[in-house]
Amino acid sequence: MGSAGVRVVDSRSELDVLLDLAGSDAQDQLAAQYLENREFHVEAVTIGGQVAFSECFEYIGHPLRFRDLATRRGVTVRDAPLQTRILDLNAAALGALGFQNGVSHLECFLTPGGELYFGEVAGRPGGSGISDCVAGLWGVDTGACGALLEVGLPVDLQPVARFPAGGWIAIYPRAGTLQTVSPLAAFRDDWITYAEILCRPGQTLIAPIMSGASIARFSVGGDTPTQVRDRLEEVSRRFTFHVGEAADGVREARAS
Template sequence: MTRQRVALLSHVNYDAYRHDDGSPYFPPDEFDVTFLARPRDIAQLAPGQVSRSIPVDMHPSGELAVPLPPLVGDVEFDWVVATQERLLLPAARLREANGLGGMGTEHTLLLRDKVAMKNHFSASGIRVPEFMEISEPIQATDLLDKFGHIVIKPVLGSSSLDVRIIRDQNELMSFQRQGFASADRYEAEEFIAGRQFHIDSVVNNGVPVAASVSRYLDSHESFPLNGQVRSHTLDDGPDLELLLEFNRAVLGCITWFSGASHLEVFLDDRGRPVFCELGGRPGGAGIDTTFRYRHGVSLLWASILPQVGQAVPDSGTQARMDQPATGWSMIYPPELGRFRGFDTLPQAEWLLQLTAPYRPGELVRRPRQAKDAIAVASVCGRDSHEVVGRLAEVKSEIIVSITPE
């Protein structure tokens, strides 16, 4: 059998691409994998895991230092796969440069570029915040006067990096003097007062095959030391049904899309859904773990399959009926310094995931974006109330050792 040649662009370790039983997503007898990743992830490859590896210089935000086509040279592929937010556009450009099938830049931009995205869904009848692209903060003056609160963020941003909430003209003028944090394009949009949710789905040609609706409990404006960002799935009720219907309407505007989606949405102060943004990839933090528990399907796997010419999976084994609710938390370091390890960690049968990104000896920096956590935990429970309590229990039992510098 001829092996399919896959370019896998990744900023996570290759071991992440495995089923629950440990078998690889890309069996070596079926796939000839070229792994394009950071040198530290390449260094952790085991012999025979991939056919070849190509180091890629990635900024901590995920941006690439150089375009991919010159890096891969004359290596030929059948498929290009990427499952992380910042790598979707580079993957699309590599497909086009090599004349390959799969999503190109036109469709990928509708799932990455916040201006193109809002224009597309608004034209399709989806309610979006009033917004505008800006080249400097002062250009948002009229928008701020109209709404009183606005949000300014990078057009191609992710993980809430460099997102600012502006509450008055003094804050806007201060931001104008400070300037943007990067040379990225920026947009300003009305601040939606209300509750924020994420809806994660396996999607087949614009139709959700399986979906989970979760509510955020914490602000994404800043990530303070000893703070956290949490979410929990919704219990049965009107909000759940309303948001599932909104998710179907949004995904129905992209009938060309199959894979995993991550929709951010608000319920405003009158209980009406408002589009925030849509990602054509799995959600981060503990979302894949909790979704797999509830639906028996990995969002990561569902994201990969259409990129190698295969259909998305149907829903599998469902969550335990006595503990169907789930939630996750990204827990931020209590202090800055040199990470030494954990003195204590929680253990419980309802703890679905506990991961620690830092390695002993690494410098703990002040969190700038949602993913800058010292630990990520996922739990299950009978309902949302029990899930929130268990997340608090997990946080209280994590004791970390950090040496100040």
């Protein structure tokens, strides 16, 4: 999903061209067939082999269109049966790995036929502002929890939901010299739980090569996932930046 070096092909002939270009390096490459799906991620804290806290989100945006997307988003899952299935899968995966103490970021997939598949899990907090979203929504700092558990120190978990639902958005750059960017002060709404702008005018921006290569990250809360989606869209409309290019002069870009 947007990691550096990942290539998307539509046919075997396109794959053969890439394999020829890779030469001897092709033996270290992996080819996989994409299955249409909905993609989810789970942020969890495990203590003594038991999941002490977990929250699940649905990724918004087609994973094969990462480089075409101006944003990447996630919204909490509040469909109770689906939420239970995802959290149960997370607990089963961590149990199968013998994971005892730490934080984790798991990804799984739901096919149109209703099959839920495990994708991968990492013993770290989610990136792209995901951990900040969890902290803003629940008051649980997964980064701090992971550090404490790593060195054998106790973790005091007292999650309290600030909003019934939440979500995050990562905004990606376009190549060129950044001329202007929306100020952080423009995002002080009480439903914005986290805001971070990672660029400044004068910087040379490059096209993103991985999903974590964002120039701004925001988290929001709301009463329902639908309201959260609307608020993420509002943030994407309000955040603007101007990129100067030698051939085209200065152009304005919007997140959505």
